Amino acid sequence: MVLASPTELTMSARRSAQPLEPRHLKPFGVGDVRVLLLENVNQTAVEILRKAGYQVEFHTKALPEDVLIEKIKSVHIVGIRSKTKLTRQVLQHADKLLTIGCFCIGTNQVDLDFAAERGISVFNSPFSNSRSVAEMTISNVIALARQLGDRNREMHEGNWFKVSANCYEVRGKTLGIVGYGHIGSQLSVMAESLGMRVLFYDVLQLMPLGSSSPTESLDDLLRRSDFVTLHVPETSDTKDMIGRRELALMKPQSYLINASRGTVVDIPALAEALRASKLAGCAIDVYPSEPLANGKYFESPLIGCPNTILSPHIGGSTEEAQSMIGIEVASALTRFINVGTTLNAVNYPQVDLRAIPAAKESIFRLVNVHRNVPGVLRQINNILAPFNVEKQVCDNKGNISYFMADISIGSVEDIQTIYDHISSIEENVITRVLY
Structure with missing residues (x-):
C-alpha cells in the first residue's frame, strides 16, 4: 500500500x-x-x-x-x-x-x-465508559446509605464505631436520575434490580426502561428522590444546575451523586448543606478544577464533610x-x-x-x-x-x-x-x- x-x-x-x-x-x-x-x-x-x-x-x-x-x-x-x-x-x-x-x-x-x-x-x-460509570454510581448509592466512607476512614484511624443509626437498605428507596442517556438508562436497570424505584428527568423525550418514570421537571425529581444522581453534559444550561435553591428542594437527609461534570454542582453550596445536615451525604467524582497530575494537589470545600465520598475522576477508569x-x-x-x-x-x-x-x-x-x-x-x-x-x-x-x-x-x-x-x-x- x-x-x-x-x-x-x-x-x-x-x-x-x-x-x-x-x-x-x-x-x-x-x-x-x-x-x-x-x-x-x-x-x-x-x-x-x-x-x-x-x-x-x-x-x-x-x-x-x-x-x-x-x-x-x-x-x-x-x-x-x-x-x-x-x-x-x-x-x-x-x-x-x-x-x-x-x-x-x-x-x-x-x-x-x-x-x-x-x-x-x-x-x-x-x-465507551458508560457501564463503568453506572456501576460506580450504584456502588456509591449503597456506600452512602451505609455510611461506608466514614466507617472506612474511622477504621484506618484506629477507631471502631459500630453503628446502625441512619444506615439504610436501598431497597424501596427512590433514585432520581438527571440525564437518561447511555449512563442514566443503564443505571436505571441496575437500580431496579436492587428493588429501587426510579425517576428520571431529561430535556429529551426518552422511552423509560423497566418501571422507571419520567418527571415533568427537575424540581419535581429533586423533591421526590432519596438519591439524586447527575449524568449530564457540560453546557451553559447545566452549569451550576444544582445550586442552593435546588439543594433546598431535595428531601431532608437525601443524597447527591455527581459523576458527570464538575461545573454542574455549586460545590460551596453543597458543602454548606452537608455541614448543616440538610443532606445525608454525597459522592463526587468530578470537580470544577482538577489537578493536572497525581499527587498532593487536591483542595475542596468538601474535604472533611460528613458521609462524603470523594474520588479523583475515576468513573470511567476501568480496564x-x-x-x-x-x-x-x-x-x-x-x-x-x-x-x-x-x-x-x-x-x-x-x-x-x-x-x-x-x-x-x-x-x-x-x-x-x-x-x-x-x-x-x-x-x-x-x-x-x-x-x-x-x-x-x-x-x-x-x-x-x-x-x-x-x-x-x-x-x-x-x-x-x-x-x-x-x-x-x-x-x-x-x-x-x-x-
Missing part, C-alpha cells in the same frame, strides 16, 4: 492504496504514516494502529510543550487522553497532522475550532472501559485516514459514503475540507463536471464544510488535474485523494 501523488499511482494499484497526504507533502508509503500516542493510551489502540501498517510512537506520560511541538511537526495522527493540551500554539506547528484521537470523553484539552481550520479532525469516545475506548477511537482514526469518514468527529460535519466497489478500479475518492462560504460547492462541481460522479455528499459545521465524492476517471492524469484544480480554490483548507 502506498500514499502518493496521483501521477505516481497506476490504475491497477487503486484498490490497495491509501490517501494522498495534504499540504503538498512528498509521497510516502502507508508504512511511513506516523502516529504519536501519549499518556499511556490503551494497548488495544496501539495494536489497531500498528495492524493498519502505521508507525506508532508510544509514551506513558504527557510530553512537555516544547517536546510536543517538535514531535507534532512530523506526525499524521496524535492520540492523547486528558492531560496533553493541544492548543493553537501547538497545532500551528502540525504541518502533517490529519487527525487527533482523544482517548477519553472530553475534548476540552484541544482547540477544536483551530484544529478544524487546519483541516484536522478530532475524535473521542463519549460512551474494560479503557480497552473499549482504545478500540473505538483507534478505529475511528483509521477509518478517517483510509476512507475519509468523519462519523463521530466532534469538530467536523458527520459525513460518510458507502465503500467503493472493489470491481470498479476506475473510481477514486476525493475528500475536501473548505471554508463554509457561498459558491465553493459550485466551484467544485464545475471542476468535476467533465467526469462521472458516482456519488457525493457535503455537510457543514460552523465555518467548515466537508465534501466527499467517488469519481470515475479515464487516466491518472485526470486525478492529478482534479486534485490540482480543487486544491487551488481560494477557500480550500485541505484536499485528499483516496484510491
Whole structure:
C-alpha cells in the first residue's frame, strides 16, 4: 500500500492504496504514516494502529510543550487522553497532522475550532465508559446509605464505631436520575434490580426502561428522590444546575451523586448543606478544577464533610472501559485516514459514503475540507463536471464544510488535474485523494 501523488499511482494499484497526504507533502508509503500516542493510551489502540501498517510512537506520560511541538511537526495522527493540551500554539506547528484521537470523553484539552481550520479532525469516545460509570454510581448509592466512607476512614484511624443509626437498605428507596442517556438508562436497570424505584428527568423525550418514570421537571425529581444522581453534559444550561435553591428542594437527609461534570454542582453550596445536615451525604467524582497530575494537589470545600465520598475522576477508569475506548477511537482514526469518514468527529460535519466497489478500479475518492462560504460547492462541481460522479455528499459545521465524492476517471492524469484544480480554490483548507 502506498500514499502518493496521483501521477505516481497506476490504475491497477487503486484498490490497495491509501490517501494522498495534504499540504503538498512528498509521497510516502502507508508504512511511513506516523502516529504519536501519549499518556499511556490503551494497548488495544496501539495494536489497531500498528495492524493498519502505521508507525506508532508510544509514551506513558504527557510530553512537555516544547517536546510536543517538535514531535507534532512530523506526525499524521496524535492520540492523547486528558492531560496533553493541544492548543493553537501547538497545532500551528502540525504541518502533517490529519487527525487527533482523544482517548477519553472530553475534548476540552484541544482547540477544536483551530484544529478544524487546519483541516484536522478530532475524535473521542463519549460512551465507551458508560457501564463503568453506572456501576460506580450504584456502588456509591449503597456506600452512602451505609455510611461506608466514614466507617472506612474511622477504621484506618484506629477507631471502631459500630453503628446502625441512619444506615439504610436501598431497597424501596427512590433514585432520581438527571440525564437518561447511555449512563442514566443503564443505571436505571441496575437500580431496579436492587428493588429501587426510579425517576428520571431529561430535556429529551426518552422511552423509560423497566418501571422507571419520567418527571415533568427537575424540581419535581429533586423533591421526590432519596438519591439524586447527575449524568449530564457540560453546557451553559447545566452549569451550576444544582445550586442552593435546588439543594433546598431535595428531601431532608437525601443524597447527591455527581459523576458527570464538575461545573454542574455549586460545590460551596453543597458543602454548606452537608455541614448543616440538610443532606445525608454525597459522592463526587468530578470537580470544577482538577489537578493536572497525581499527587498532593487536591483542595475542596468538601474535604472533611460528613458521609462524603470523594474520588479523583475515576468513573470511567476501568480496564474494560479503557480497552473499549482504545478500540473505538483507534478505529475511528483509521477509518478517517483510509476512507475519509468523519462519523463521530466532534469538530467536523458527520459525513460518510458507502465503500467503493472493489470491481470498479476506475473510481477514486476525493475528500475536501473548505471554508463554509457561498459558491465553493459550485466551484467544485464545475471542476468535476467533465467526469462521472458516482456519488457525493457535503455537510457543514460552523465555518467548515466537508465534501466527499467517488469519481470515475479515464487516466491518472485526470486525478492529478482534479486534485490540482480543487486544491487551488481560494477557500480550500485541505484536499485528499483516496484510491
